[in-house]
Amino acid sequence: MNRRQFLKASLASSLLGLNACANWQIRSQQKAHVVIIGGGFGGATAARYLRLYCPEIRISLIEPKTVYTACPGSNRVITGLAELASLSFGYQGLNQAYHIDILPTRVTAIDAVSKRLQLQTGDHLRYDHLILAPGIRLRWDTIEGYSEILSQQFPHAWQAGPQTLLLRDQITALPDNGTVLICPPADPYRCPPGPYERASLIAHWLKRHKPRAKILILDPKRSFSKQALFEQAWRQHYAYGTEKALIEWHSLADNPIQAIDPKSHTVITEFGDKFRGDVINLIPPQTAGQIAIETGLTDQSGWCPINPLSSQSLLVPGDAARPRSC
Ligand SMILES: Cc1cc2nc3c(=O)[nH]c(=O)nc-3n(C[C@H](O)[C@H](O)[C@H](O)COP(=O)(O)OP(=O)(O)OC[C@H]3O[C@@H](n4cnc5c(N)ncnc54)[C@H](O)[C@@H]3O)c2cc1C
CATH class of the missing domain: 3.50.50.60 (FAD/NAD(P)-binding domain)
Incomplete structure (x- = not known):
């Protein structure tokens, strides 16, 4: 639209x-x-x-x-x-x-x-x-080994509160040459630019406090929200696209993350590639x-189909915002 x-x-x-x-x-x-x-x-x-x-x-x-x-x-x-x-x-x-x-x-x-x-x-x-x-509801059944309990160790920070503070504390304690993995979900999900805004802000902090550290964004998408703007800023501020880049973005569209191994601090892709992170920010897929x-308001996608003019459900009829002429 x-x-x-x-x-x-x-x-x-x-x-x-x-x-x-x-x-x-x-x-x-x-x-x-x-x-x-x-x-x-x-x-x-x-x-x-x-x-x-x-x-x-x-x-x-x-x-x-x-x-x-x-x-x-x-x-x-x-x-x-x-x-x-x-x-x-x-x-x-x-x-x-x-x-x-x-x-x-x-x-x-x-x-x-x-x-x-x-x-x-x-x-x-x-x-x-x-x-x-x-x-939203976070889906815990999509990444093998990940669960609500494990999010106490590998925060999603996709619901503000204690999760936000946990991720903040982990970033603060990151080793000087440490790696932060940010693993966004596939579309659709809440706040599509959020993971990239997060990467930008963490990079801003690392540049000043731990310039030898690195952020890897491991994305199940081929492209992401406001990509051109983010990449322009990352090139300008964080040497994006060079060997010294503070942020790297990897599209794993053909080989997405399938599991997490808490012991080795790694995420594992469908074809068995492993990425190790000192901090792992795993943002699970979501539904309504x-x-x-x-209540039966969602379809197979897990989201609620609605009439965009009235926000009425298309699945459970009601009369909340129906105009008189209907
Ligand atoms: C990291 C991050 C950054 C973001 N930044 C932006 C931004 O810059 N700008 C922007 O516009 N948006 C941003 N968003 C998106 C924004 O947070 C959401 O769009 C917004 O919170 C959606 O509001 P909501 O009312 O639909 O859901 P919520 O804010 O999740 O509120 C839903 C409420 O419903 C309550 N609830 C759930 N079930 C029940 C029940 N059974 N009975 C009673 N109450 C219930 C919950 O307790 C909750 O308080 C961001 C999101 C994230 C995760």
Whole structure:
């Protein structure tokens, strides 16, 4: 989608939002109850704008964490350019300034027919309209030997928080001539430029503190997001493409990483090639959040097909943002 199409689609969805809001108030004699699952960027933004569009309705946001740690900026934390605290936010503002009920729990099941949610607390909650924004699920079944437990030793740092700090500490403790392996997943995944932004920031830190160290990006892709821009900057700052390069990018599209051996600190490709890293940042493939899968909102790809104008699911029909003319 180009910028022009995106702006048109955004405007159209805003109008649909307004229209849907009018529908909700007309259809129900009582205040409509909109429930939002997930208080990340998606859910919290939806809650805020819904309140601005629809001052009268009841809005509840369900999010188990009382403090949300944002991923954008977390690569800066890894190299000491920012503190994790600067990326951490509570929900008081949404509650106090926007009158959104915050429920600090997890949704364990959705009954889309009777419009009822089951909560981890054991309670049930009814809704008139549901917005689902549960983020991603990391797939632990794709790299042999890798697991959530092993991510305590070889961090993915793809969910900001303790994982970010672990990767920061490992980079800080890297031997002077050490090697950092960054292993991004195949497309699609959250934040396509993220691994390359991470490599750039780590290189910035290494250049000053450990100039004999090296970063190898072992990529299952043939090309990556914003490649020309990244490579231009890497050539300018990190001797990219020369023998002295601080960053090397290797496309392993025909021979992707298949396993990790924790004992020897190596990742192993399909054809048996081995790469050793003092630090291994293994970012596993991803799907839509677990609750989206359990609710039948995902297709074989593991992601949720939607109508891009209304964000409605194409698999579980609903009426949240359907314009009156439909
Ligand atoms: C390293 C990195 C750097 C990034 N940098 C940028 C950037 O510079 N700019 C940018 O735009 N984006 C960036 N991103 C992407 C950005 O973080 C995501 O696009 C964004 O977090 C998506 O928001 P979300 O609300 O969909 O999901 P999330 O932020 O993951 O929020 C989902 C929330 O849902 C909650 N949840 C899940 N399941 C349930 C349930 N069953 N019940 C209740 N709650 C539930 C979770 O607790 C979570 O808080 C980056 C990502 C990474 C990993």
